[in-house]
Amino acid sequence: MNLKENLENALSGEDVEVKPVISVTQAGIIEAMEQTNASWPEAHTNPEQMAILGSSLHELAGLECARIPFGLTVEAQSMGAEVNLGNNERTPEVTGTPFESADDIEAPDDFLENGRIPVVLEAIDILKEKYEDLPIIVGITGPFTLTGHLLGIENVVRYMKTDPDEIEIAMENCLDASMDYIESIQKHDADVICVNEPTASPELIDPLQFKSMIKPNLEDLADFIDVQKVLHICGSTQPIISDMSSVGFDGISIEEAVDIPKAKESIEDECVIVGNISTSKTLLSGTPEDVKEDVKKVLSEDIDIIAPSCGLAPKTPLANVKALVEARNEYFNI
Template identity: 40%
Template sequence: MTDLTPKERFMRALQGKDVDKVPVCSVTQTGTIELMDIAGAKWPEAHFDAEKMATLAIAGHEIAGLEAVRYPFDGTDIPHALGCKIIEGTYDTQPSIVDFPCKEPKDVNDLEIPENLLECDRVATLLKTTDIVKERVDDDIPVVAGMLGPAALAMSLVGVRNYLMWFISEPDTIKELITIGTDICIEYSNALFEHGADVVCLPDSEAGPELIPPEFFETMILSDYKRLNQKVHGKTIAHICGDASEILEPLSTSGFDGISIEEKVDVGYAKSIIGNKACLIGNISPVETLLGMPPEQVKEEAKACIDDGIDILAPGCGLAPHTSLKNLKAFVAARDEYYLEKEG
């Protein structure tokens, strides 16, 4: 097969088609301190300013060599628009939610969904970032936009304790929130696609078995995942932190083009469950490996991941801000070395 462009390679992998080599990128957050310093676009400003967000996102591709541009670097944009209070974070910590609007089940009835959601400050910033990235990046590089998935949105609105308790005591309330979150994800995803994003990645670890029993995923979340993927107008990736092994089979039927897993999931096992129903993405540890190991060990793990059958080589979750640039470059180089060694 002749050499493919990064975008052709990435999109073909998502479609389950043959590629010349597995794509190497990140479908989760890519901001690091070194990239911020080199690009001149730093946290926390790069979370809130479209130009700086685009600059830092592009740096992951142009400086580190990742074969995609991925943004934003946090997931508080929609929760903020829905009434969550956030703190903006620091140069090496992400924005976070410090208060939420739904303290009691009855509060869900009073939840206000802005009619102009796409014009809300943080959401509009993401759409503008997409425009800037598309203007500045060659069309042969895939653009991956991220947003919280429906379960993550539900938890952001009610807090961790209520989220976990209400699956038992107030299941109808949780289901309503997940449905609301799904509606928002559909609208927001399609707006991102209209602005030029190639793929939308939805981190939704709150749907995973490390937080809720697998049967709740099937009865409370799966149908909305299917509805989401029937309604969006582009490629989608689900990212689940933790050990998602127990929900891989139903998740693979939900319509997501890609499933992003972390290092707790065995790649060989995941491939045996998912088969060709979705593209498997991951699963190099962002902390133990990319942050904590020397470059040669990063390369060893990356090559082993390709050997195990990963379809897109990527970190298993968002990059730790203090991840070194040399390790990111080693991560990318490992993919190329793997195929050179194979040919040799």
Template identity: 40%
Template sequence: MADFMADPDLKDRFLNVLKGKAVDKVPALSVTQTGTLELMEKSGAAWPEANFNADKMADLALAAHKFAGLEAVRYPFCLTVLSEAMGCSINQGRRDVQPFPRTRPFAEDAENLELPSDLTDRGRIPLLVDVTSTLRKRVGEEVPLIAGIEGPASLASRLLGTYNFLTWVMKKPELIRRCLEVTGTACSEYSAVLSEAGADAVCIVDGIAGPDMLDPKHLASLIKPEYEHFYRVGKGMKLIHICGNSTSILKMLSECGFNGISIEEKVTDLPAAKKLIGKKVSLIGNLSSSGVLLTGTCEEVKNEAKKCLEGGIDILAPGCGIAPRTPLANLRALVDARDEFYNK
């Protein structure tokens, strides 16, 4: 039994958009992290505890839906769960800082990077499975659940070290290919257990794979095969978020099977972006998280949100992880803008 009432159309609307079907209005939600200081106060669940305690994580994840009106529950709030399970030591962060890896366990030993046979029993993966089951019970079947995970390139860069990863992509591509096969399989296995536990969508966040960091030709030769494999494994909707101006790789990403692609505000021409990805893939975003959402007024948020809607965005969402100090009123304004857009 759900512990609060929800719009019965939220999940159907979300899934239908991702299936390319017509909907009455664009969903307004986040596929990236949602923990903010105000939501921590309202929910009684704060970082760092809410990144490591199942009940607190569920409470804070629900808060963005209950108090801001975002039309999905997105969790967790960090991108370290797989990194930790694969061997990284994690700094737990603090109330306004997400956890982050402290070590690069395979920086000197990349040839021995292997997939643990007990991966899904390691670290916080069982905790995230519990959180997924808990959230499913608490929201019922009417609110979509979106789980976020590290992408294969980001995971490899944590395990090897970012400098090593970016250097070896050029100098040791076969080594990187083998490492990406391992991290890609890790992403797929983790995604599968989250889907089995009740997640409606899994969003891989792979910022280092974007053209701001990596030549698109390396994305095509080394990382794209892992995205294609990720799409084929397990059930549920598969989403990807890439940081920076991803315009030059949107077509390539659309060929991997993803149901939705999340973009930052640096992708400025939304009609052109939609043309690049075609009609089978939903475009998600792209309200500036570090700009208008964090520092703007409610009216400024609404104005920018309506520009996204006029540009043809399929799911209205922050263009990246929501900054912890983002005003709750601005998150509500994102949803209000969508409602005003359809009631004008």
């Protein structure tokens, strides 16, 4: 089976004989770090280690993609924010920002050469040279989440209520930077781009605000992306499934809080569902048999692409990731 063609067909909504098993979200785990000698925080700044760790779950567990980078701070750091790279149990986080208002937000002239963007681009090249038919998935930060990184999420939540124009200006400025980054990712021939908007979850943002303020920027982003694309939003996204599906992405990535049959009923445009095996309850804390049970359940509900519901926790057992593929193989009698 050509893994790249299989995923391409699945994301295009075509019938496939075997549903792909991938991760569109963070895919670095400690067991893989130990077995490959590629670990955090070095794998955040070293392109060779990023490529090795990003493809480690393909090599060790049969996952049908490589996925880089590991976290959502690449753009913020390249725009001038301070970032703590964490350790092998914690992904990078923004710890400081030079921006005080929306008008201040502007990508520096060396944005694409700054921070870790060059590391991601070189890691794509390494992976493309090594794998002929393995899909390379690159995660980026959505404009609203990036705005939260640059202004502070507390300020963003306050502005959403008191000065929404401030947020719209900030998102437009972030959108320009995102498009520059996307253009470079596409020049390096990544196969799929996953736009991560965790801050746009209905648990944090009213669905009406998502529709009026966040969706238009995601539509612009979707129009700009030329390769296949997936939108990931955390949490119980059932109230915004129709809006997520009509943004213009090939797929939407959902968490286990979303009921797949109900989600399929809410989809407006041609869009497939990616997910939604629990990263906390099942993949982190469960057994391989728990994983298999959940995989077979979502397959019975006609999930289009099997994937973790969110970024993998670093302490996720490798055996549980293997069980994702094993369950799919058992279901399809491979």
